Amino acid sequence: MASSLTCVGVVWALLSFLSAAACCVGFFMPYWLLGSQMDKPVSFGTFRRCSYPVRDEERQATVMLEQCGRYASFQAIPSLEWRICTVVTGVGCGLLLLVALTALMGCCVSELISRAVGRAAGGIQFVGGLLIGSGCALYPLGWDSEEVQQTCSNASDQFELGSCEIGWAYYCTGGGAATAMLLCTLMSCFAGKKQKQYPY
Template identity: 40%
Template sequence: MACKLTGAGIMWTSLSLAAAILNCAGYYVPHWIRGSYHNAIDVSFGSFRRCNYPRLTNDGRLEIVSECGRYRTFADIPSLSWQITTILMGIGVSISLLVAFTVLASCCLSDVITKRSAKTIGVIQLIAAILMVSAAVIYPYGWTSPEIRDACGGLSDVYKLGTCELSWSSYMMFIGVVMLFICFILSFKASKVKLRPYNT
């Protein structure tokens, strides 16, 4: 069956898939911010995962675990703002991925995407982008937690990273969100197919 997408629709499909991949990878990989403990051990944090983190041993000593992993429970995430970020970002990323698979199906199946459904999907992509932007705005409120301050030279505060810096996962998600906004615009010109009224 022939593809019923316009040139803008094919670009929409490609960008939707690329945005979903960037957002999923950026969300899961815990390299949102990077710092170091005592200027010796590099650490990095996402909203629900971290790399090279401190842990108390059974005899009460502090040791550095040299691996990446998630917090043991949702309650162990160091701040309420990071818990909210995890939820909002997770919903936005999931929507982005689901939409990408739906849009990708339109390349293989005729009449999957009509003008109206393309606009609806574009609005859903806009909602996903807004959720992710909201999560990114809330995330810096967690920079006041003791774990982050230890890694950022004791200087971090809301919207102030101290000696830490944003890392590559943050940039991946930023690019993914920008792509979602572009997808929203492209969705208005994505399909050649008009919804046919049902005969009564």
């Protein structure tokens, strides 16, 4: 099977795929922020939430519905910062996934990834990682929203967690972005083989 990648390029392709997968899984999972409300565990992502209060008309009381789901609309996301974070992180994940799939195809297709293409792919990875990192940096600005304060004992504020804690999905997303920005971008410079010079 012909490959357009060097040995470093093959490692780059695998690492690109792993970092993109980590970012995408972390972005989709609603476990960025963990807390509790009415003695039930509650978790938030950028556009998803697990466990939320609903009004039970039969018992005339508010009960916690222990389900995970997306917000009903983009405007229903609790804060402007989280809406921006959702868009920025989503675009970043898309870029990393695009490069990762192209890099994996380079393992099987000859002359797909040259030195120049590899460096361009590294540039795209850097931008993708930067966007995701920006999304992770924006996320704590939304901790002053009413929904988060209800979960975090009314003690949360921007960059103040209150009784809540940061979840594994936040670290997974940030770690994937850092890997893409630092390691993958550097390795991409040595990923492609030099193109053969044809005499015509």
